[in-house]
Amino acid sequence: MRKCEVAVLGLGLMGGAALNALLDAGVDALGFDPVGPGSDRGSSHGSCRIFRRFNFENPNYTSLSDEAHAGWIRLQSESGQTVLTETPVLEAGRSGSAMVASSRAAAIAKGRADPMLTAAQANKEFPAFTLPDDWDVVVQDGGAILRTGVVMKLMRARAGNRVIAERASFTPHHNGVSIRTATQEFFAERAILALGPWLGRALPRLGALLNVTRQAVGWFDPARPDTVALGRFPIFILDRGPNDMVYGFPDFEQHGVKAAPHNHGRVVDPDDWGPNATDAELRPIGEALAALVPGAAGPIIDRDVCLYTNTAPADRLPDAGEEFIIDRWPDSRLIVCSACSGHGAKFAPAIGQRLARLATDPSYEAESFFQLSRYSQFA
Numbered sequence: 437m438r439k440c441e442v443a444v445l446g447l448g449l450m451g452g453a454a455l456n457a458l459l460d461a462g463v464d465a466l467g468f469d470p471v472g473p474g475s476d477r478g479s480s481h482g483s484c485r486i487f488r489r490f491n492f493e494n495p496n497y498t499s500l501s502d503e504a505h506a507g508w509i510r511l512q513s514e515s516g517q518t519v520l521t522e523t524p525v526l527e528a529g530r531s532g533s534a535m536v537a538s539s540r541a542a543a544i545a546k547g548r549a550d551p552m553l554t555a556a557q558a559n560k561e562f563p564a565f566t567l568p569d570d571w572d573v574v575v576q577d578g579g580a581i582l583r584t585g586v587v588m589k590l591m592r593a594r595a596g597n598r599v600i601a602e603r604a605s606f607t608p609h610h611n612g613v614s615i616r617t618a619t620q621e622f623f624a625e626r627a628i629l630a631l632g633p634w635l636g637r638a639l640p641r642l643g644a645l646l647n648v649t650r651q652a653v654g655w656f657d658p659a660r661p662d663t664v665a666l667g668r669f670p671i672f673i674l675d676r677g678p679n680d681m682v683y684g685f686p687d688f689e690q691h692g693v694k695a696a697p698h699n700h701g702r703v704v705d706p707d708d709w710g711p712n713a714t715d716a717e718l719r720p721i722g723e724a725l726a727a728l729v730p731g732a733a734g735p736i737i738d739r740d741v742c743l744y745t746n747t748a749p750a751d752r753l754p755d756a757g758e759e760f761i762i763d764r765w766p767d768s769r770l771i772v773c774s775a776c777s778g779h780g781a782k783f784a785p786a787i788g789q790r791l792a793r794l795a796t797d798p799s800y801e802a803e804s805f806f807q808l809s810r811y812s813q814f815a
């Protein structure tokens with residue numbers, strides 16, 4: 437039986453970052469995942485995610501973004517590959533949009549100039565848009581296209597032969613965790629479970645707090661390609677009302693404008709994703725583009741499905757839900773990570789560091805808003 441100090445189960449962005457952080461720190465760590473970079477499964481698949489410095493979800497995330505940014509820049513300079521492509525982020529919503537107000541407040545709190553624009557100013561600066569006059573708009577700097585396809589390959593390459601490309605099951609013991617794959621057995625002093633949508637299945641008690649949803653993504657052939665090219669067009673997030681957010685990217689891959697809903701799709705089993713994104717799922721996105729970003733609107737040329745893993749609102753700490761879980765699992769040598777909820781990718785280097793520290797430094801705790809004790813059943 438092979439032994440190691442820390443086993444990382446699941447090598448999406450979170451587990452991959454944790455394994456890299458452990459190996460960089462000289463820890464005897466092994467990672468397990470049957471799925472490799474370039475696959476179309478797992479919540480981290482695909483070429484890109486949005487990096488935002490100022491996060492409307494939680495002002496505390498600015499420092500997490502800054503920490504992660506340093507990690508991305510390190511990865512970029514060490515690999516010589518583009519990991520972040522700096523791009524402004526336009527956030528707009530109906531008058532009084534809480535999303536816009538929170539993003540604006542987070543930027544101002546860090547001493548940035550007020551990022552507020554009128555809709556007319558935004559439409560002039562970015563002619564693909566026709567935002568209504570009474571909409572609130574902010575354009576934040578510090579945003580970027582995060583090249584997750586590149587990142588997944590780099591993380592896996594850095595881990596080298598410390599990766600076992602097999603599905604793993606685990607059994608906790610008082611002194612460690614035994615890990616079993618189809619062909620091998622291992623014993624780890626501690627194990628990090630970074631299983632994304634599959635985490636709730638591995639720990640059903642945690643699964644009761646997690647909600648896995650199917651998220652449709654489309655690529656649209658832009659009506660006016662010149663207006664949506666990289667450098668001329670921002671990343672955008674449009675708040676059209678309750679449970680109706682649409683986001684998208686510039687056409688940075690000459691593959692059309694990638695756009696998707698940020699509201700939750702239907703709840704699914706992580707092994708049963710259903711068909712590829714349907715016309716019915718993508719129709720509201722096409723309609724939103726036609727109404728608000730006509731330069732980007734056009735026929736659907738590609739489509740995909742990905743999964744969000746959403747956390748339930750906490751009942752002990754103020755929390756609107758969708759906060760991450762980064763903590764030790766009670767009475768065990770397991771560390772759990774559920775960092776999806778549709779906005780975790782950007783933080784992966786910072787989350788990986790936290791997971792590595794939880795596994796190696798008994799005195800370390802992640803921030804209280806990431807801890808399980810925010811739920812009364814874990815307090």
Ligand SMILES: Cc1cc2nc3c(=O)[nH]c(=O)nc-3n(C[C@H](O)[C@H](O)[C@H](O)COP(=O)(O)OP(=O)(O)OC[C@H]3O[C@@H](n4cnc5c(N)ncnc54)[C@H](O)[C@@H]3O)c2cc1C
Binds near residue numbers: 602632777780783
């Ligand atoms: C459509 C979409 C858009 C998003 N947009 C953004 C965005 O713009 N910005 C942002 O910051 N975030 C975004 N996110 C969220 C972000 O992508 C996720 O937070 C992140 O990818 C979650 O990574 P993960 O490592 O937790 O999960 P995953 O990537 O799902 O990794 C889990 C891994 O566990 C493996 N696994 C499962 N079972 C086992 C087992 N038994 N043994 C070994 N391995 C196992 C799986 O194969 C998988 O690779 C988006 C997510 C989606 C779905």
